[in-house]
Amino acid sequence: MSRLPSGGRIDRSRPVSFSFDGNSYQGFAGDTLASALLANGVRLMGRSFKYHRPRGVFSAGSEEPNALVELRTGARREPNTRATTVELFDGLSAQSQNRWPSLAFDLLSVNGALSPFLSAGFYYKTFMWPAAFWEKLYEPVIRRAAGLGRAAEENDPDTYEKAHTFCDVLVIGAGAAGLTAALSAARSGARVILADEDFALGGRLLSEQHPIDGAPAASFVAKAEAELASLPNVRIMTRTTVFGVYDSGTYGALERVSDHVAVPASFMPRQRMWKIVAKQAVLAAGAFDRPIVFGGNDRPGVMSAQALRTYAVRYGVAAGNMAVLFANNDYAWSAALDAAEAGVRLAAIIDVRREVAAPLQARAKALGIRLILGGEVVATSGKILSSVIVRSGGREETIAAEVLAISGGTTPNLHLTSHFGSRPTYDESLAAFLPGTPPAGLAVAGAAAGRFALGETLRHGAQLGASAATAAGFAAAPMAAPRAEDTPSGISAFWQVKGTRGLAFVDFQNDVTAKDVALAHREGYRSVELLKRYTTLGMATDQGKNSNMAGLAIMAELTGQGIGATGTTLFRPPYSPVAIGAIAGHHRGKDFRPTRPTPTHQWAEERGAVFVEAGQWLRAQYFPQPGEKDWLESVMREVKATRSSVGLIDVSTFGKIDVQGPDAAAFLDRVYINTFSTLAVGKARYGVMLREDGMVMDDGTTARLAPEHFIMTTTTANAAKVFQHLEFCLQVLWPELDVQLASVSEQWAQISISGPKSRDVLAKVVDAPLDVSNEALPYMGVAQGTVMGGTKARIFRLSFAGELGYEIAVPARHGEALTRALMAAGAPFGITPYGTEALGVMRIEKGHVSGNELNGQTTARDLGLGRMASTKKDFVGRVMAGRAGLIEPDRPILAGFRPVDPSKRLRAGAHFIAIGAEGTLENDEGYMSSTAFSPALGTWIGLGFIKHGPERWGQRVRAYDPVRGEDVEVEVCDPAFVDPKGERLRV
Amino acid sequence: MRIPCPYCGLRDAHEFAYLGDATVKRPDPAAPGAEDAFHDYVYLRDNPAGAHKELWYHGSGCRSWVVVARDTRTHAIAGAELAREVTP
């Protein structure tokens, strides 16, 4: 066991059981998975992405590159969680990933021997071999060899929430600077949100041993937390990562509400996505320790100096039996010495510098630690680290160690400052990049701003917290910052040990080595952006938090440009990975978008309708009857009943737009290709409107209710688009027109009845004096009155099905009552409800175009409607519809098609090819757009576009469909298969 | 992003639909060379990195078409006017 006998911010009275790779272990409340595994002596935690190298834990935070595990089992299995941020809970089950057959013995670690072939750019070079190799060879092999855990195969049983909140000052990070910033802002009365990704406040203060105001740092944290918690204007959000900065003071944050329990409590989400809008923000995200590049620096047991201290001080864990430190800076000494004082056995400190601050040396000597100044680690050995080989004064020696703590310096965590494109700038004295110009309203405090010394960090946070509150309109002053000693801060820039043995890693997570960087340099990929993409350096889930500095420092040395001139790549949101489930929130499954039931939905459900989604709408598709064997049989019955007697369908989903004003008629003339100013009051007319590029946008009928009052209908799919277009025309193109628009799609239910008996049915529901006789209400006539004893109604005599027909509009709340009344009135005639399928069959039989024809690529001429276009006026799309390419004679035009062999089926998507011609693009003459089995003709029929369509009725071509392997001879014909003269409409 | 609608005040960008360049003007369809002018009007757009005037439609609000002066690099909005009151 590696648990120290005492110390740590864990609750030793609350043991927690968990398992890793099937073995049971015990930790304590307050542990992370990583600290508990180390406490149990488990140091091998994963295998690397490309070479399957054994890996242990490197850090103690969210920047962890190595210790990625699968968490939980079954539907809740989650890959690539960082063991360093997983809070231990009772029953937690974790599995290592990326290994086969086991973590300890991984056959694919042979990839490491193949490293010369898997070097930088191998993705680009290797896959230039024949394309056929991809599916058979590369993809399966690479998927098995290089992976990052397995996602659950079942649906996620948990829920995710989205929430918005607002504040005056958002403080990101609750370490030394964050706490003083939050206190200084909060004391002014400003609404403060303090967010931290950890489950405890304190940041570095949970791990460091420096006293604050003469007392342990922990007591300062406890006092600060108590004060903040007592203030009503402060909200503390732990387990919450602010992952992105957006414009206008908007911040994205992910709260892990239930990740620390096995199963979320009832009604609690697993995670919650926050959109925080803050007047001002203070980024106090701290800093992290970066690695040094040398051979074998990825061996399990090698970890950052800060991590060694955190495990010792915060979790009471010795990460191994005997440790050594290899560093180039004073902070690493402080970290290692803190760990040693907490009980970790520290054998030696190796520093590349020959001069190190005397107080640090004295402190080390007092602990009996051997000092090797001017030394370097050149290699490591053991599958799990057992010793390090140190070179100093020209000699090498081997030192036994289970832990090698390393530190190449401190990197400010300035990720969020570059989300808006601001480039960090290099500071030679700190050997670190500092924030460039942060986004407006965001100030950077403490270590994130390169102010690493504790006393300075506390003061800086207080100052920026107060100035943020002041900027947000509050009278704020910095709190009297607590006193803390500023410990030695020396550093000598050092990135890479020369002349080392073994693979020297720059990026642990993507297995990028120093050699790969050199290769990228040799091959010309020298800019940091190219280096990143060519080697994949910094492209893994840690986004180069650990690797960027060393990678670009090595490149800078090779180019001789210097680090500042080499620059760094930009960071982009998210700061750490965000699950897709959290981004989706409750917008999943049926809740992905709203469902709009029609006014007759409940009635249709009672009748056993099968529904189909039409945009957001649910419409009845068909109404199966007992004994019918499939949908086609139901649809045929519905069509026959409508054509022979009467059928009913809800057409409320059509868009309805009320158009009023002195210029309403003139306006419609400008948006439709045909003329509406000549339409008589009490009449309706079919209209076609174009986009400005000359293609058809939509069609529908528009009726004139009064001289200055029209009611327009649009297709279901385009209702919103047409309305937006009309508003555009009125407000942007012709603001001089005096017209008002209102969408009334949801205010009116509209029921269509069609068939020879429809007038008899209608007559039974209208109230006197409304007269629906052929004389009073002729074809395309409109009448207004009441139905069902006093319900206001508009009656339009028109039919998409091509029969005598009426559409009856009533206020939406009466739609269901009207339907029941019509069904009762039609019972003697066998009135039959039908759905969208039967409607589709009847409109194809009638040659009416619909969505398949109005596909955004067809002109009015293509649709056979060219003659509708007025030549006496301008309208939207007129000029562009006249372009040479759109009026050339060879452009396919709408026609009907029927199979020469009546038993053959037609399918939409087939292309027309001359008989005997080869099925090539050059021979393509057009395509089939809609097909249906026609009960009237007893065969399949189709609508489609074919060159010279109207002139070719009677000719034969092939409907060639290589996708389905079909090739059917068809005859071109009139698209109006049923009642081409329209006589049935006028009876 | 938040857009200051002249009617509704500062509103979330999700309430708006984007169209694009507000500086183009529908040509005179009767003028000579109308087809070329319409071609440019329909298809040619500048895509500046920086200050831009754009049309946004407040579809989930007052249904106004709004001309918004926005910096495409930062989303900083310098102002917004009703399209019907702007002469392009």
Ligand SMILES: [Zn+2]
């Ligand atoms: Zn508005």
